[in-house]
Amino acid sequence: MQEKQVLAKEIADFLAKQYQLELTADEILSKIEKPKDEKMGDLAFPCFILAKALKKGPPVIAKELSEGLQVDPQVFSACIATGPYLNFTLNKADLASKLIPSILSGEFIEARPSKSEKVMIEHSQPNTHKGFHVGHTRNTALGDALVRMYRWAGYEVISATYPGDVGTHIAKCLWYFTQFTDQSAPETHKGEFLGECYTHAERELTFHRLSWFPHAKWVAAKVVSKTLLKKETNLHKVEIQTAKETKTLVCGGTNYNEGDLVVYAPPGSYVKGRLVQSTEKHGVASEGMILSEKEATDRGSKDDILKLNSDDLARVFQWDEPITPNTPLQAGSLLVEAYNRQPDDYPSALEEIQRRKTGVEKMLKDIEAGEPAAKELWLKTRQWSLDEFESIFNWLDVKFDEYFFESEVSDEGKEIVKQAHKDGILVESEGAIGADLSDYKMPFFILLKSNGTGLYSTKDIALAKRKFDEFKIDRSVYVVDVSQSLHFQQTFKTLELLGFKQAKKCYHMAYNMVEGTEGKFSSRLGNAPLFSELRAKLVGQIREDFLDKYIKEDGWSDQQVEDTARAIAVATIRYGMLNQDNNKKIRFDMTEWTARTGNTGPYIMYAYARTRSILREAGIDTNNEAQYFDQLIQQTDWSQLSDPSEEKLLRQMKDFPEVAANAAENFSPQALCIYLYQLSKDFNVFYTNCPVIKANDESTKKARLALIKAYSLVIQKGLSLLGISTVEKM
Numbered sequence: 001m002q003e004k005q006v007l008a009k010e011i012a013d014f015l016a017k018q019y020q021l022e023l024t025a026d027e028i029l030s031k032i033e034k035p036k037d038e039k040m041g042d043l044a045f046p047c048f049i050l051a052k053a054l055k056k057g058p059p060v061i062a063k064e065l066s067e068g069l070q071v072d073p074q075v076f077s078a079c080i081a082t083g084p085y086l087n088f089t090l091n092k093a094d095l096a097s098k099l100i101p102s103i104l105s106g107e108f109i110e111a112r113p114s115k116s117e118k119v120m121i122e123h124s125q126p127n128t129h130k131g132f133h134v135g136h137t138r139n140t141a142l143g144d145a146l147v148r149m150y151r152w153a154g155y156e157v158i159s160a161t162y163p164g165d166v167g168t169h170i171a172k173c174l175w176y177f178t179q180f181t182d183q184s185a186p187e188t189h190k191g192e193f194l195g196e197c198y199t200h201a202e203r204e205l206t207f208h209r210l211s212w213f214p215h216a217k218w219v220a221a222k223v224v225s226k227t228l229l230k231k232e233t234n235l236h237k238v239e240i241q242t243a244k245e246t247k248t249l250v251c252g253g254t255n256y257n258e259g260d261l262v263v264y265a266p267p268g269s270y271v272k273g274r275l276v277q278s279t280e281k282h283g284v285a286s287e288g289m290i291l292s293e294k295e296a297t298d299r300g301s302k303d304d305i306l307k308l309n310s311d312d313l314a315r316v317f318q319w320d321e322p323i324t325p326n327t328p329l330q331a332g333s334l335l336v337e338a339y340n341r342q343p344d345d346y347p348s349a350l351e352e353i354q355r356r357k358t359g360v361e362k363m364l365k366d367i368e369a370g371e372p373a374a375k376e377l378w379l380k381t382r383q384w385s386l387d388e389f390e391s392i393f394n395w396l397d398v399k400f401d402e403y404f405f406e407s408e409v410s411d412e413g414k415e416i417v418k419q420a421h422k423d424g425i426l427v428e429s430e431g432a433i434g435a436d437l438s439d440y441k442m443p444f445f446i447l448l449k450s451n452g453t454g455l456y457s458t459k460d461i462a463l464a465k466r467k468f469d470e471f472k473i474d475r476s477v478y479v480v481d482v483s484q485s486l487h488f489q490q491t492f493k494t495l496e497l498l499g500f501k502q503a504k505k506c507y508h509m510a511y512n513m514v515e516g517t518e519g520k521f522s523s524r525l526g527n528a529p530l531f532s533e534l535r536a537k538l539v540g541q542i543r544e545d546f547l548d549k550y551i552k553e554d555g556w557s558d559q560q561v562e563d564t565a566r567a568i569a570v571a572t573i574r575y576g577m578l579n580q581d582n583n584k585k586i587r588f589d590m591t592e593w594t595a596r597t598g599n600t601g602p603y604i605m606y607a608y609a610r611t612r613s614i615l616r617e618a619g620i621d622t623n624n625e626a627q628y629f630d631q632l633i634q635q636t637d638w639s640q641l642s643d644p645s646e647e648k649l650l651r652q653m654k655d656f657p658e659v660a661a662n663a664a665e666n667f668s669p670q671a672l673c674i675y676l677y678q679l680s681k682d683f684n685v686f687y688t689n690c691p692v693i694k695a696n697d698e699s700t701k702k703a704r705l706a707l708i709k710a711y712s713l714v715i716q717k718g719l720s721l722l723g724i725s726t727v728e729k730m
Helices: 003-019 025-029 048-054 058-068 092-105 136-152 168-180 190-204 293-297 310-317 349-369 372-396 406-422 456-471 482-497 501-505 531-553 558-578 601-617 622-635 644-654 656-665 669-689 698-721
Strands: 043-046 076-082 085-090 118-122 156-161 219-230 235-241 246-251 261-265 279-281 284-286 427-429 432-435 445-448 475-481 506-511 514-516
Touching: 003 025, 003 043, 003 048, 003 058, 048 058, 058 076, 058 085, 085 092, 092 622, 092 644, 092 698, 118 136, 118 456, 136 156, 136 372, 136 475, 136 506, 136 558, 136 656, 136 669, 136 698, 168 190, 168 349, 168 372, 190 372, 219 246, 246 284, 293 310, 349 372, 372 558, 406 432, 406 445, 406 456, 432 482, 445 456, 445 482, 456 475, 456 482, 475 482, 475 501, 482 501, 482 506, 501 506, 531 558, 558 601, 558 669, 601 622, 601 669, 601 698, 622 698, 644 669, 644 698, 656 669, 656 698, 669 698
Parallel strands: 118 156, 118 475, 475 506
Antiparallel strands: 043 085, 076 085, 219 235, 219 261, 235 246, 279 284, 427 432, 432 445
């Protein structure tokens, strides 16, 4: 549909003839917009841009244009000045006569002409040896939607994935697998089993399994003196006695006295993940902290100091009964050892944790060195994860053209960095090699640590070079969560310094995290619903909510049920993940996402399924639909589509190519979701207001059937760009 282009040329010609004002049609086209109020018309031209050149107010210019501009009455039924805007209303019969046949032929919704530009979109980078959970699907949905949208927009697209198959997490997983299991795996979901091994390893490498007081450096201390510093803040200068020395600190806590045994966190220890340091407070050098109940346990009072007597500990730690220390508690007692859970098996919790960490380090070194047994185990278990990823991607209908692995680019990255350092492009800082990005207001970008080992950044440089050199791409898109934003800014600038011209067309599509009702999903914590669990629950709920009728009444086969349930489930996940602002966190809610009403994937699929039901009810042979509509549009009176809901549906469908193209260029699948939801709402209003099978006359019925078929094709194409397949019945 070229109405905007035609209008832009007519306005440009009129301005040149009437005012000798030379503006190109493209300049005019860029300013034509949709009125915010649809009652004002279908297209609007703001006259502000002409005010300076014509030395007139925009409303005056709009009025003069409306009186002098001669638009084609067959295309535009009205041209009216409204304040500073010139508003145009399309002739709906003419619009329908062009739009609907173009949609039915496929021309209107087919892929755009080739742009002769090659784009690689890297997405879905799950780590092997970890479970694939709900949170991973946001990346997968975003990346695959971009791939589909960019291909439709005319780009040559390479879809790539980059699984993390090396690193400490793998060493932890395999250490646990070899030390705590019989080294066998279940028949199914082996990748998830490895994820469970990793989660268990994380737990076994902390003190929580070994001590009732799981903090490595906290000790018991006796309060020797307590002097008020500042009455209004309850700050006290406190002297405490550990085993061999007296420490001074400033404390604002309450409910403790001289002689009490308290919990002391010395400088160098951690409290709630924060490093404890010596500081100066009110002129007093404060050496560490004595902890409140909440600081020590995340329970109890944030003000009352935790006193080391049995009653307090049992209450705050929520033990079923008081726990007696293994040795008499006194000033200087290391609490992690004093409250050892398993003194018979592991006499020293500290030594046992160090032994376990040494085991992980050895596993990591053996894998990196290619030690035969470790390498064989790594390759075997890596394949378990890759097989599971492949199964998940197939179920989600996601396909990749290229697989890259971290293990393949590590050494290559080090060589690139060393050569760039030798060439003077990269510099050394405190023994490390990296890029000095201070001129670009970014911190030093480390690429090789002082001990010669590489980092994630090292591999990213090597992978980018491989993408540019081997695949000759013009543009590179990385779909990675927002926490890596600085990393990619530094990576792209470093690539530019290294001489890669494509660096300026690299783009980080950042997105925020997916959370459950209790906060962030984490493989380390093991609190994320695994994909297999999600799939089973989702398919079960969909069968109950959508398909029971067809199973009981229509005798659907198991395959029909499975295929339809899968399509609706995929739509639920994909649309739920895509219909979001990329910058905002997603609160995953399966009940809300599966609703057949509201802004959900099933709602839009249901609107499509309704069109199929109407066409079947009209007696149209689904095997010869194309031929039927080819004949129908030859004899359709498009002026019959005069109801406001019909006209609105036509206007909305007309915008599809522009919306889809803009969504691709702006990396915004959500924009397409918003459009498809509005289009489906407009269709449902039309369906309510305009009888089809029982239309007043045959001419109106034919026009409405063609409109319904056109809508179904637009919504089907739009959903396909999001990776969602339609179904005939719901």
